[in-house]
Amino acid sequence: xxxxxxxxxxxxxxxxxxxxxxxxxxxxxxxxxxxxxxxxxxxxxxxxxxxxxxxxxxxxxxxxxxxxxxxxxxxxxxxxxxxxxxxxxxxxxxxxxxxxxxxxxxxxxxxxxxxxxxxxxxxxxxxxxxxxxxxxxxxxxxxxxxxxxxxxxxxxxxxxxxxxxxxxxxxxxxxxxxxxxxxxxxxxxxxxxxxxxxxxxxxxxxxxxxxxxxxxxxxxxxxxxxxxxxxxxxxxxxxxxxxxxxxxxxxxxxxxxxxxxxxxxxxxxxxxxxxxxxxxxxxxxxxxxxxxxxxxxxxxxxxxxxxxxxxxxxxxxxxxxxxxxxxxxxxxxxxxxxxxxxxxxxxxxxxxxxxxxxxxxxxxxxxxxxxxxxxxxxxxxxxxxxxxxxxxxxxxxxxxxxxxxxxxxxxxxxxxxxxxxxxxxxxxxxxxxxxxxxxxxxxxxxxxxxxxxxxxxxxxxxxxxxxxxxxxxxxxxxxxxxxxxxxxxxxxxxxxxxxxxxxxxxxxxxxxxxxxxxxxxxxxxxxxxxxxxxxxxxxxxxxxxxxxxxxxxxxxxxxxxxxxxxxxxxxxxxxxxxxxxxxxxxxxxxxxxxxxxxxxxxxxxxxxxxxxxxxxxxxxxxxxxxxxxxxxxxxxxxxxxxxxxxxxxxxxxxxxxxxxxxxxxxxxxxxxxxxxxxxxxxxxxxxxxxxxxxxxxxxxxxxxxxxxxxxxxxxxxxxxxxxxxxxxxxxxxxxxxxxxxxxxxxxxxxxxxxxxxxxxxxxxxxxxxxxxxxxxxxxxx
Ligand SMILES: Nc1ncnc2c1ncn2[C@@H]1O[C@H](COP(=O)(O)OP(=O)(O)O)[C@@H](O)[C@H]1O
Ligand SMILES: [Mg+2]
Numbered sequence: 112x113x114x115x116x117x118x119x120x121x122x123x124x125x126x127x128x129x130x131x132x133x134x135x136x137x138x139x140x141x142x143x144x145x146x147x148x149x150x151x152x153x154x155x156x157x158x159x160x161x162x163x164x165x166x167x168x169x170x171x172x173x174x175x176x177x178x179x180x181x182x183x184x185x186x187x188x189x190x191x192x193x194x195x196x197x198x199x200x201x202x203x204x205x206x207x208x209x210x211x212x213x214x215x216x217x218x219x220x221x222x223x224x225x226x227x228x229x230x231x232x233x234x235x236x237x238x239x240x241x242x243x244x245x246x247x248x249x250x251x252x253x254x255x256x257x258x259x260x261x262x263x264x265x266x267x268x269x270x271x272x273x274x275x276x277x278x279x280x281x282x283x284x285x286x287x288x289x290x291x292x293x294x295x296x297x298x299x300x301x302x303x304x305x306x307x308x309x310x311x312x313x314x315x316x317x318x319x320x321x322x323x324x325x326x327x328x329x330x331x332x333x334x335x336x337x338x339x340x341x342x343x344x345x346x347x348x349x350x351x352x353x354x355x356x357x358x359x360x361x362x363x364x365x366x367x368x369x370x371x372x373x374x375x376x377x378x379x380x381x382x383x384x385x386x387x388x389x390x391x392x393x394x395x396x397x398x399x400x401x402x403x404x405x406x407x408x409x410x411x412x413x414x415x416x417x418x419x420x421x422x423x424x425x426x427x428x429x430x431x432x433x434x435x436x437x438x439x440x441x442x443x444x445x446x447x448x449x450x451x452x453x454x455x456x457x458x459x460x461x462x463x464x465x466x467x468x469x470x471x472x473x474x475x476x477x478x479x480x481x482x483x484x485x486x487x488x489x490x491x492x493x494x495x496x497x498x499x500x501x502x503x504x505x506x507x508x509x510x511x512x513x514x515x516x517x518x519x520x521x522x523x524x525x526x527x528x529x530x531x532x533x534x535x536x537x538x539x540x541x542x543x544x545x546x547x548x549x550x551x552x553x554x555x556x557x558x559x560x561x562x563x564x565x566x567x568x569x570x571x572x573x574x575x576x577x578x579x580x581x582x583x584x585x586x587x588x589x590x591x592x593x594x595x596x597x598x599x600x601x602x603x604x605x606x607x608x609x610x611x612x613x614x615x616x617x618x619x620x621x622x623x624x625x626x627x628x629x630x631x632x633x634x635x636x637x638x639x640x641x642x643x644x645x646x647x648x649x650x651x652x653x654x655x656x657x658x659x660x661x662x663x664x665x666x667x668x669x670x671x672x673x674x675x676x677x678x679x680x681x682x683x684x685x686x687x688x689x690x691x692x693x694x695x696x697x698x699x700x701x702x703x704x705x706x707x708x709x710x711x712x713x714x715x716x717x718x719x720x721x722x723x724x725x726x727x728x729x730x731x732x733x734x735x736x737x738x739x740x741x742x743x744x745x746x747x748x749x750x751x752x753x754x755x756x757x758x759x760x761x762x763x764x765x766x767x768x769x770x771x772x773x774x775x776x777x778x779x780x781x782x783x784x785x786x787x788x789x790x791x792x793x794x795x796x797x798x799x800x801x802x803x804x805x806x807x808x809x810x811x812x813x814x815x816x817x818x819x820x821x822x823x824x825x826x827x828x829x830x831x832x833x834x835x836x837x838x839x840x841x842x843x844x845x846x847x848x849x850x851x852x853x854x855x856x857x858x859x860x861x862x863x864x865x866x867x868x869x870x871x872x873x874x875x876x877x878x879x880x881x882x883x884x885x886x887x888x889x890x891x892x
Contacts, residue, residue: 124193128168129156130219130229131211137171137301138192140213141288149206156228157196157209165196168217168233171302184222184229190306193217193233216305236308244311248283251314255286258321265329269293283310290317294324352403370398373414381423386578390417413515416522416576420529425536425584429493430461438491443480444621448864449473449608453488467565472544472589472602475610476725476839478660481590485540488588496538497528501555505548510558512575522575525562525582536584544601545591545723556598563587563604592723611838612659612725614845614867618652619645626665627672634672640685641675643668650690653846654700659725659839671696709817714809716887717820718786718801719843719852720793721836726843728820731786731798733805738781746786749794756784758827759803762880763810766829769892770884772810782809797834799825800853800883807888815887819875820844821853829880833857838868845872853883 131146131153138144148154160167170191194211201207219231259274273293280286291304300320307313359366373394377387397410429435435457439450456469473481482498489496504510504524512523521527528539541563547556561567562582570579589605591597613621627643643651656663671688674696678686686696694700714733719726736743742760744753763770764777784802786793800823808815822840824832833855841862844852849872856876862869877883884891 125164128233129160130168130231132172133169134172138169138213139288139291140215143212145210147208152229169194188302189219255318294320389578421533421535424534426534435491442487444624445617468586470587470605472605472607474591476612476659478662479610485588489538494538495532495534497532498540499524500542502543502546504555507555507558510555512573514574522573526573539585539587541589544589545593545596612842619648621661622648626668630669630672634676646690647688657701711814711817713814714805716801716804716815718798719820719822719840721839726839728843728847731801731805733784733809735780735809740777741781743783751796752794755796755799756802763806776810796824797822804887813888819851819887820849823855831855831877837861841868
């Protein structure tokens with residue numbers, strides 16, 4: 112144990128001292144504090160002390176005490192600090208100001224308070240420190256110093272030399288007093304510290320307060336710097352804006368002038384009153400928003416769109432029929448009926464200029480010239496055109512546009528197209544109308560109805576534009592591969608024009624007159640550089656493509672032209688093509704059904720099917736397997752096709768005697784019917800006669816003639832009913848080199864005027880199932 116106060120100091124302290132209550136402050140040893148005293152009792156005590164030991168006892172008043180004169184001894188803390196009076200100044204109204212310095216802590220043992228004075232019996236508090244805690248004490252001192260260091264390095268120190276002074280101190284008491292004097296503590300907190308006799312506890316508490324202080328000042332700094340940042344940014348913006356304004360002024364691009372220009376432009380546009388009002392509103396908004404703000408950008412973008420649209424700007428139609436015919440013939444081979452229809456349409460326009468144009472819808476397999484016909488019509492009328500491909504469009508906004516509230520909002524495809532076309536009466540080619548989709552983002556086909564309805568498209572409303580645009584001046588031409596997926600109301604609005612696939616003869620002509628010249632030019636060649644003989648074209652169309660149209664043909668012709676171009680570059684001479692050497696340029700030929708063998712086989716019949724890609728020949732297979740007369744159907748058949756297989760089976764059973772079928776076929780065998788390719792879903796009733804032929808072949812175990820292909824619906828009484836897609840199916844049979852086609856008699860008128868399709872193939876018209884069987888299974892009955 113070691114006494115902190117030197118014996119000399121302690122011995123100097125009198126036993127009894129005048130008390131000075133301190134408000135809002137706890138004075139610690141070593142602290143120098145000025146005090147203002149007004150209470151005459153206390154002033155008397157001070158005066159007495161100045162005469163003698165110059166010492167007083169400073170006791171802090173508890174928080175709740177308000178008025179100085181009413182202080183009683185019970186309002187004072189018991190533990191205080193003995194201080195010496197360093198200076199005393201009388202102030203005019205009777206009070207005094209003193210400067211005191213704390214000497215040591217002391218207990219007020221008892222008070223003697225009379226009318227005249229307030230004093231107390233005093234005992235100095237001896238601070239003790241235990242040796243074994245020395246290391247802990249040192250550690251805590253180190254901690255405090257480190258904290259002070261941290262405060263200094265982050266610029267949060269109480270004063271610039273706070274940590275410097277602290278770093279030189281080693282006495283725990285001095286350190287405690289020094290830190291204390293800097294902290295911002297409440298009277299209670301300070302009193303608590305004053306009463307602590309254990310130094311380690313005291314330093315712990317101080318460390319805690321210091322830490323808190325750092326946190327608070329850090330937070331303050333953060334808030335301050337945030338405020339500073341935002342201030343700097345807006346100042347910078349302001350500055351830049353001013354500069355921009357000055358630059359614009361220099362360039363003569365006054366904002367007000369710009370706005371005025373917009374107003375002038377608007378005046379000149381042929382718009383209805385409401386539309387003008389709406390656009391004026393937007394111009395006003397632009398005027399009232401900060402020029403470089405996001406909003407201003409959105410509005411001026413919008414106004415860009417508005418002024419870029421060809422309001423009321425129409426081209427005059429070229430209604431010269433001769434010219435039209437010439438253009439149509441230049442662009443397309445054949446297609447006479449379609450060209451005729453187009454010329455009719457132009458003639459009507461000649462007589463009645465403002466008649467509503469019917470909406471033509473070209474339906475047919477890919478590559479039959481639907482889209483390019485649309486362009487051709489535009490060329491013949493002298494109108495601009497644009498194409499809207501609806502393939503895969505699922506979002507209504509693609510048609511009707513996005514609302515402007517969207518970031519990056521855009522008008523729909525029709526308004527975009529109008530802008531590109533640059534006239535208000537273009538030809539609008541609506542491509543792949545059958546491929547339009549629908550999902551949660553709305554129903555695009557409903558939006559299409561609006562586009563195509565002459566009542567509604569006069570005031571077509573695009574969400575982005577927000578004002579109506581007249582689409583009724585345009586001519587709409589739609590294309591589709593199939594009508595199946597087009598909704599009935601949409602179909603009703605259009606005049607459907609069928610384009611069937613091309614015959615070999617037509618393909619050769621199309622290639623010679625159109626595809627090859629285009630490809631030759633595209634490859635940078637001269638006409639004389641590449642020669643395609645008819646034989647080569649035929650070889651290309653029959654063995655290197657498999658299609659109803661000429662799209663693949665066009666592609667491989669282009670490919671061959673590129674090969675020839677390469678040959679010129681590498682070898683100095685063009686390539687020559689012969690039917691024999693095509694594989695060296697194009698790779699192996701396409702595999703065909705007839706390559707698999709045109710042999711007559713039991714249970715295998717050539718069927719004809721219609722798909723969106725044109726006609727297809729497919730073999731329907733049947734086998735018997737041991738069983739109990741069940742019918743097994745595979746190959747992804749739809750319900751209608753399954754039912755027609757069952758009907759065929761029932762018909763066969765019902766007429767088993769006539770066809771000389773062994774009865775045990777129905778009790779000891781199951782019949783399995785398969786339609787390849789198994790991965791492709793198939794449906795429809797038109798395979799009725801084909802399935803029946805396969806069934807009867809298996810049941811009688813006689814091979815079917817492979818020289819026939821057939822199609823036709825079958826009812827239970829054995830009548831052959833008409834079916835669709837006749838032309839495509841006949842073309843498919845011809846492509847597969849089948850010499851005979853069996854068709855329902857009721858389809859006869861479908862081929863009435865299709866001379867080019869029917870030449871080169873024998874058509875057998877049938878009314879009843881027996882007639883089919885007579886041909887393919889001769890001698891069955
Ligand atoms: N009868 C034809 N005469 C000339 N070229 C044709 C004919 N039919 C199609 N084509 C050409 O074949 C290519 C494919 O035609 P496209 O119009 O794209 O077919 P679709 O729109 O029917 O799928 C185009 O280059 C087109 O000019
Ligand atoms: Mg097309």
